[in-house]
Amino acid sequence: MSATPSPSQPIALYDSGVGGLSVLRAAQAALPHEHLLYFGDQANVPYGSRSLEELRAIAEASARFLLSQGAKLIVIACNTASAAALKHLRAVFPDLPFVGMEPAVKPAAEQSHxxxxxxxxxxxxxxGELYASVVERFAKDVEIFQSTCPGLVKQIEKARLNTPKTRRILEEAVLPMLDAGADTLVMGCTHYPFVIPLIEKIAAGRARVIDPSPAVARQTARVLAERSLLNPSLEPGSLRFITSAEPAAFEYALSRxxxxxxxxxxxxxxxxELKLIPKN
Incomplete structure (x- = not known):
């Protein structure tokens, strides 16, 4: 990484697949003049069951790749990678600003009646340590219900947002929480905001749903401002997308x-190592 990145260089967003597009959507709204480079590591999705060592190695290689593509800041738009590798990445790349995902337990605890x-x-x-520390700091007096929603990431990767299978996965996760009295639901995976409309249908007004993506976009803007890296251009920023799997499948999910x-x-x-495949 050059010692002084240019404000005109892109913000990179990195996820295991298409989930981080929820963060890209928020970043584009908050920072319309910034160039955004999105990398979805779909060759390795899902990350959720991988070991800590695997995740750190994958995240470090992905960060090196994004640096080679000119990134001035990297948003780890993946809760799993943030929990496993954010501290590691900041140690390996001390001059590169990173913004990570943190489960939105604090606002949930504040808003829950x-x-x-x-x-x-x-x-x-x-x-991960990150989740445990957030709960310890901000939700000691709150009862937390957890669900891993098995199979949901794969459904969202295929843009199957409103199918019977997706609804069944969410009902099995959400209904017991609601029946136990939960009035606030946290999206602790960047894939999940894409099914918020379905979750809200299932909840039927019994709970509010918290999407952390807008807060991450605001934090990205703050970090850029602190480092004088905000793009001064008044032109709309460009979008660039890279996947480690089949571009056609990524493009389909992007459109959906x-x-x-x-x-x-x-x-x-x-x-x-990650290598960009030259265009034909």
Whole structure:
């Protein structure tokens, strides 16, 4: 990384797949003049059941790749990777600003009237130090209900947001929480905001749903401002998409999830390194 990145360089957003597009959507709204580079590591999705060592190695290689593509800041738009690797990445790349995902337990605890909160996240997020520390700091007096929503990430990767299977997964996760008195639900995985409309139908007014993506976009803006890295241009920022799997599948999900028609580039894992595949 160069010692002084240019404000015109892109913000990179990194996720295991298409879940981080929920963060990209929020970043585009909050920072419309910034160039955004999105990398979905779909060759390795889902991250939720991988070991800590695996996740750190994958995240470090992904960060090196995004640096090679000119990133001035990296948003780890993945709760699992943030929980496993954010501290590690900041140690390995001390001059590069990172913004990570943190389960929105604090605002949930503040907003809950019943003092009962439901959290939907992956096993790795629940087992990580970050989640435990957030609960310890901000939700000591709150009863927390947890669900890993098995199979939900795969449904969202395929843009199956409102199918009977997706609804069944969510009902099995959410209804017991609601029946136990939870009045606030936290999306602890960046994939999950895409099914908030379905969750709200299932909850039928019994709970509010917290999407952390807008707060992450605001934090990104603050970090850029602190480092004088906000893009001064008044032109709309560009969007660039890279996947480590099949671009056509990513493009389909992109069109279904965000309504965007865009071409994705391909990168491949070559040993422990990511390499951009040249366009034909």
């Amino acid at each position: 019943t003092r009962k909160v439901g959290v939907l996240a992956t096993p790795s997020t629940f087992h 999830l965000l309504g965007l028609s865009a071409q994705a580039e391909a990168a491949s894992w070559q040993g422990s």
